[in-house]
Amino acid sequence: MATNAILSEEETMKATAKRTADPTPARRWQAVLDRDSSLDGTFVFGVSSTGIFCRPSCPAKRPRRENVKFFDHALQAEQAGYRACLRCRPKAVDGNPQSALVRAMCRYIEQHIDDRLTLSLLAKEFRLSPFHLQRTFKSVLGVSPKAFTSRTHADRCHRQGHLRHPIRQRR
Numbered sequence: 001m002a003t004n005a006i007l008s009e010e011e012t013m014k015a016t017a018k019r020t021a022d023p024t025p026a027r028r029w030q031a032v033l034d035r036d037s038s039l040d041g042t043f044v045f046g047v048s049s050t051g052i053f054c055r056p057s058c059p060a061k062r063p064r065r066e067n068v069k070f071f072d073h074a075l076q077a078e079q080a081g082y083r084a085c086l087r088c089r090p091k092a093v094d095g096n097p098q099s100a101l102v103r104a105m106c107r108y109i110e111q112h113i114d115d116r117l118t119l120s121l122l123a124k125e126f127r128l129s130p131f132h133l134q135r136t137f138k139s140v141l142g143v144s145p146k147a148f149t150s151r152t153h154a155d156r157c158h159r160q161g162h163l164r165h166p167i168r169q170r171r
């Protein structure tokens with residue numbers, strides 16, 4: 001059923017391995033100092049004094065080196081307790097901007113499958129317009145977020161053996 005999703009995940013992982021081939025902290029720090037946008041998506045940096053994480057090209061004032069911690073992915077920075085910067089929106093450029101973002105959306109949908117997920121809630125979580133979110137999602141996975149959500153829910157019901165459980169309609 002979810003062939004597209006699996007393929008895209010594998011491709012994303014391969015791409016990630018290639019991109020982060022030489023992620024030494026010194027190089028990353030230099031990229032931060034240079035606001036090197038070509039390295040956007042290859043890592044993010046968290047600033048312990050503010051609790052915020054940014055992409056390399058963030059226009060904000062440069063932090064002190066001793067307060068900076070590097071992460072390969074926005075999700076790792078979040079797990080470490082950092083919040084995404086509102087200026088550079090590092091969650092929107094984690095790796096291949098589109099597939100990594102959609103991968104994060106898929107994970108979010110899977111984790112919140114029992115909530116009443118709507119397109120607007122998803123859009124708010126990922127700081128995108130519902131229109132942009134839907135278009136990006138569909139361009140990467142070939143299905144709408146709604147279809148993906150229904151499918152994820154159906155897969156889960158199937159796994160749990162609740163074959164007759166009706167799939168709730170989601171807006």
Ligand SMILES: [Zn+2]
Nearest residue numbers: 054058085088
């Ligand atoms: Zn920033």
